[in-house]
Amino acid sequence: MTPAEDAQLALLLEVSGTPKPGNVDRERDFTDLRFDHFLAGAVGAGPGLRAAERGAPVGEAFEQAVAGMSQQEGGNTQFGALLLLVPLVRAAADGDLSPEGVARVVEDTTVEDAANFYRAFDHADVFVDDPPEDAEELDARRGSEAVPAVESRGVTLYDVMELGAESDDVAAEWTGEFERTFWAADRLAELSGSVPASALGARVYLELLAREPDTLVAKQHGAKTAESVRVRAQEALEGGPEVVEAFAESLVEDGVNPGTTADLTAAGLFVALARGEVSV
Amino acid sequence: MTPAEDAQLALLLEVSGTPKPGNVDRERDFTDLRFDHFLAGAVGAGPGLRAAERGAPVGEAFEQAVAGMSQQEGGNTQFGALLLLVPLVRAAADGDLSPEGVARVVEDTTVEDAANFYRAFDHADVFVDDPPEDAEELDARRGSEAVPAVESRGVTLYDVMELGAESDDVAAEWTGEFERTFWAADRLAELSGSVPASALGARVYLELLAREPDTLVAKQHGAKTAESVRVRAQEALEGGPEVVEAFAESLVEDGVNPGTTADLTAAGLFVALARGEVSV
Numbered sequence: 001m002t003p004a005e006d007a008q009l010a011l012l013l014e015v016s017g018t019p020k021p022g023n024v025d026r027e028r029d030f031t032d033l034r035f036d037h038f039l040a041g042a043v044g045a046g047p048g049l050r051a052a053e054r055g056a057p058v059g060e061a062f063e064q065a066v067a068g069m070s071q072q073e074g075g076n077t078q079f080g081a082l083l084l085l086v087p088l089v090r091a092a093a094d095g096d097l098s099p100e101g102v103a104r105v106v107e108d109t110t111v112e113d114a115a116n117f118y119r120a121f122d123h124a125d126v127f128v129d130d131p132p133e134d135a136e137e138l139d140a141r142r143g144s145e146a147v148p149a150v151e152s153r154g155v156t157l158y159d160v161m162e163l164g165a166e167s168d169d170v171a172a173e174w175t176g177e178f179e180r181t182f183w184a185a186d187r188l189a190e191l192s193g194s195v196p197a198s199a200l201g202a203r204v205y206l207e208l209l210a211r212e213p214d215t216l217v218a219k220q221h222g223a224k225t226a227e228s229v230r231v232r233a234q235e236a237l238e239g240g241p242e243v244v245e246a247f248a249e250s251l252v253e254d255g256v257n258p259g260t261t262a263d264l265t266a267a268g269l270f271v272a273l274a275r276g277e278v279s280v
Numbered sequence: 281m282t283p284a285e286d287a288q289l290a291l292l293l294e295v296s297g298t299p300k301p302g303n304v305d306r307e308r309d310f311t312d313l314r315f316d317h318f319l320a321g322a323v324g325a326g327p328g329l330r331a332a333e334r335g336a337p338v339g340e341a342f343e344q345a346v347a348g349m350s351q352q353e354g355g356n357t358q359f360g361a362l363l364l365l366v367p368l369v370r371a372a373a374d375g376d377l378s379p380e381g382v383a384r385v386v387e388d389t390t391v392e393d394a395a396n397f398y399r400a401f402d403h404a405d406v407f408v409d410d411p412p413e414d415a416e417e418l419d420a421r422r423g424s425e426a427v428p429a430v431e432s433r434g435v436t437l438y439d440v441m442e443l444g445a446e447s448d449d450v451a452a453e454w455t456g457e458f459e460r461t462f463w464a465a466d467r468l469a470e471l472s473g474s475v476p477a478s479a480l481g482a483r484v485y486l487e488l489l490a491r492e493p494d495t496l497v498a499k500q501h502g503a504k505t506a507e508s509v510r511v512r513a514q515e516a517l518e519g520g521p522e523v524v525e526a527f528a529e530s531l532v533e534d535g536v537n538p539g540t541t542a543d544l545t546a547a548g549l550f551v552a553l554a555r556g557e558v559s560v
Contacts (some may be wrong), residue, residue, distance in 0.1 A: 001351055005323050012292070012319040016306075026296075026306050026315070029476070035306070036476045039292040040560040043285050046326065071281055072560045196309070196316045280320040280352045 003092035003274055004049040007085045010270035011042040011078055013280070014262060017202030019244055021209070021236065022217075022229070022251035022258045025202070030252070037074025044068035045082055052089040058105065059113030059157055062086045066120040076124040080170045080216075080263035084181060085270055087174070092274045099177035106174045109157035111150060117157050119144045129167050129219045138163065169215040169260045173267070184208055184268025189277035197269070197280050205265040206244065209233035214258035221256060229256060283372035283554055284329040287365045290550035291322035291358055293560070294542060297482030299524055301489070301516065302497075302509070302531035302538045305482070310532070317354025324348035325362055332369040338385065339393030339437055342366045346400040356404040360450045360496075360543035364461060365550055367454070372554045379457035386454045389437035391430060397437050399424045409447050409499045418443065449495040449540045453547070464488055464548025469557035477549070477560050485545040486524065489513035494538035501536060509536060 001009065015038040018025040029035055048065025052058070065082045091102040121128075121143040131139040137149035138160065150160075164171035173181055187204045194200075210233040213226035229251070236247040251257070272278035281289065295318040298305040309315055328345025332338070345362045371382040401408075401423035411419040417429035418440065430440075444451035453461055467484045474480075490513040493506035509531070516527040531537070552558035 001320075001324065005326065008326075009320055009323045012323065013316060016315060016319065034476050035296060036293060036478050036560045039296065039478075040281075040289055043289045043292065044281065046285065046288075074560075196314050198316050198319075280316045280354075 001273070002050075002053060003089045004046070004053040006092070006273040007049045007089050007270050008042050008046055009280065010085070010266050010273055011045065011081060012039065013198045013201050013269050013273075014081070014205075014266035015039075015042075016198040017200075017205060017265070018198075019248040020202050020205050020262065020265075021233070021244065021248035022256050023205075023262045026198070028248070028252065033074045033077070037072045038077045040072035041069040041074070041077035044071045045078060048082070049085065049089055052086045053093045055090070055093065057113055057116070058087055058090060058109050059116030061090075062113075063116040063120040063123075067123045070123040076126050078263075078266070079120075079124050079126050080260060081266040083170050084173055084178070084263055084267035088178070088181070088267060088270055088274075097271060097274055099179070099182055103177045106158050106161070111154055111156055113157035114150045114155050114160050115147045117160060118142070118146045118150060127216065127220065129164075132163055135163055167215060167219065169212070170263055172215075173264070178267070180208065180212070180264050181267040181271060184264055185271035185275065185277065188268055188272040189275075192272070192278045197273075197278050200278060201265050201269050204268060205261055206233055206237055208264050208268075209258055209261045210237050214261045216259040217256055225256065229258060281553070282330075282333060283369045283377075284326065284333040286372070286553040287329045287369050287550050288322050288326055289560065290365070290546050290553055291325065291361060292319065293478045293481050293549050294361065294485075294546035295319075295322075296478040297480075297485060297545070298478075299528040300482050300485050300542065300545075301513070301524065301528035302536050303485075303542045306478070308528070308532065313354045313357070317352045318357045320352035321349040321354070321357035324351045325358060328362070329365065329369055332366045333373045335370070335373065337393055337396070338367055338370060338389050339396030341370075342393075343396040343400040343403075347403045350403040356406050358543075358546070359400075359404050359406050360540060361546040363450050364453055364458070364543055364547035368458070368461070368547060368550055368554075377551060377554055379459070379462055383457045386438050386441070391434055391436055393437035394430045394435050394440050395427045397440060398422070398426045398430060407496065407500065409444075412443055415443055447495060447499065449492070450543055452495075453544070458547070460488065460492070460544050461547040461551060464544055465551035465555065465557065468548055468552040469555070472552070472558045477553075477558050480558060481545050481549050484548060485541055486513055486517055488544055488548075489538055489541045490517050494541045496539040497536055505536065509538060 016026045018027045045065040052061035087105040090105045128140045161171040161174035165175045213230045218226035236244040296306045298307045325345040332341035367385040408420045441451040441454035445455045493510045498506035516524045
């Protein structure tokens with residue numbers, strides 16, 4: 001498979017892993033956000049992922065992927081995952097799918113990439129935290145309206161990610177050589193062979209969740225809740241299937257969605273597939 | 281979405297509908313054929329489906345789709361579904377997704393299309409019945425070895441389907457204006473809105489199964505078993521969820537796989553999506 005195909009498959013395997021506490025999965029639909037929406041999101045993201053594979057600028061490919069992903073009625077399904085996958089696909093297509101290779105791709109991003117990143121917010125309703133003080137103009141919720149500020153300040157997409165890296169673990173991947181993505185890929189490779197790839201994904205999702213508080217949960221429910229979810233993920237890992245199931249039920253009841261951890265899982269699955277360490 | 285994207289989504293929605301008695305679905309893996317394999321099959325079929333959309337000859341697009349589908353370890357996942365989808369995608373791209381429109385596409389197939397159809401068998405291990413007497417040379421199990429016979433006899437792909445139409449309901453669609461495909465699409469449209477698209481697919485799968493014996497079951501287990509499966513599908517429809525579940529369990533236990541009915545379901549989902557009668 002090509003890098004773009006591996007990325008599309010990674011999106012599908014990620015949502016198919018179950019149980020993935022707090023996220024939509026093969027056995028769990030939310031009321032307005034369902035498994036089917038993620039399938040359509042993965043299909044629709046195809047042209048943008050293929051653009052990245054052909055060497056299109058990261059921002060342009062990302063906007064195209066998000067526009068395609070949004071051709072379904074569930075809203076934001078894979079925005080964060082695509083923000084990780086697009087530079088990873090570029091790195092793979094360039095023949096250097098390594099922490100250094102993807103760091104080079106993201107460090108080379110331009111002001112035009114940043115502008116297209118903001119335009120992507122016009123296509124999907126993405127949960128975003130308040131911007132840092134003195135950066136209100138760059139609030140991602142403004143979408144394409146922020147483009148003039150992006151251009152006048154001359155910020156690249158990498159710069160934008162630096163602004164968010166403290167509070168958002170997708171941005172932190174960009175500025176930190178995709179450390180957790182490659183950690184997840186290594187874990188997937190270690191566990192490979194024991195169960196189907198989607199089940200591996202669910203396992204590594206839980207391991208990621210047990211290691212660091214999910215930043216989407218922190219933004220939506222506060223740092224204390226995010227830390228408590230982390231601790232409970234650790235207990236679920238130690239407790240086995242029934243504890244995991246109970247944990248999953250309680251997160252859904254409380255409306256707690258560790259979405260960033262799901263994004264990291266998709267990125268890890270991509271790296272493991274593209275490296276041939278996990279197969280289907 | 282484009283016709284090729286609708287086709288890819290139809291493949292994904294089809295396998296995600298549950299319960300789909302006797303077939304792999306979102307909640308049911310077989311030992312060597314799993315949900316993940318169908319996800320990878322749908323991703324891999326993408327380039328062939330896009331070739332059909334761009335107007336490539338049916339046989340060429342089909343062979344490409346099957347080659348792509350086969351980049352996973354489960355074997356034949358969606359061969360029959362692709363044999364329906366490729367001409368349907370062509371018809372949709374030509375702007376006439378109707379029984380007459382797709383009939384025109386399949387009736388226009390050539391000897392070269394037939395040759396590529398046989399080449400597709402080299403990529404996947406497909407269950408095929410014995411050929412009619414006097415047509416041993418055209419046994420599909422010979423794969424590309426049958427190409428010289430195809431060429432010397434001058435048979436088109438439509439001719440090949442006519443040879444199989446009596447015992448194979450995918451072939452019968454080709455020679456019968458895709459009657460059951462459009463029936464399924466109409467049923468999906470009627471039921472639309474009540475449940476997610478994948479669940480609609482599972483419902484219509486059962487209705488298709490209750491109306492006519494599955495030809496793959498007939499080939500593998502005999503006409504009597506196929507008729508008994510049909511009757512039990514009818515009882516399951518009338519009996520509700522618990523009877524459907526019990527039916528599903530017993531088919532898996534007996535190794536009975538109504539795969540042709542799943543192919544027709546995917547084709548019906550495609551038509552309903554492409555016509556905008558079902559949405560995700």
